[in-house]
């Protein structure tokens with residue numbers, strides 16, 4: 001279980017962004033997170049994945065602190081994949097940085113073999129996003145923070161990506177926090193939903 005307890009966080013002292021935020025994510029569970037732009041959704045996602053440290057509160061995985069080395073069991077998937085890849089690496093090297101997905105997994109996520117010899121700048125944002133999502137499914141991952149990952153995809157590709165992720169998450173019992181402005185998408189994908197507003201997290 002991934003648990004955030006009573007997190008408070010600010011970037012500048014005196015300007016709190018999150019106040020006593022608590023959230024639990026079980027293995028295999030899909031939870032939605034919405035909120036106004038700038039309310040701190042991505043910040044909460046980065047805290048859960050260990051990219052940021054809260055000033056107050058703690059984040060635990062099965063009761064222990066997140067590991068500092070090795071495969072990160074909580075993977076944060078950002079909205080802009082081009083910021084998450086080395087522009088000097090070819091797509092094949094990026095995809096296989098930590099593990100080698102099977103041909104069937106590449107097919108399920110719509111990752112084409114002919115992209116692998118290209119550089120990431122030559123892929124569309126949506127194509128590169130699919131590469132990054134598949135890259136994050138490294139063995140050992142337990143939870144995914146999917147931060148607006150389908151925003152740049154066309155509706156059909158969006159459905160295909162979520163279906164592939166659902167299948168993979170179900171097989172491996174991955175817990176997924178879906179961050180999105182799209183309430184309809186969250187309703188469709190998630191059993192529980194939360195809304196972040198004025199630093200407070202509320203179940204909706």
Ligand SMILES: Nc1ncnc2c1ncn2[C@@H]1O[C@H](COP(=O)(O)OP(=O)(O)OP(=O)(O)O)[C@@H](O)[C@H]1O
Pocket residue numbers: 011017035036037038039040041042043044
């Ligand atoms: N590194 C940083 N230093 C200072 N302020 C930051 C930093 N990162 C984010 N912020 C600020 O923190 C606030 C919350 O940002 P965050 O990206 O978490 O919001 P969000 O809810 O995900 O927004 P959106 O829906 O627009 O993506 C914003 O006002 C943002 O400008």
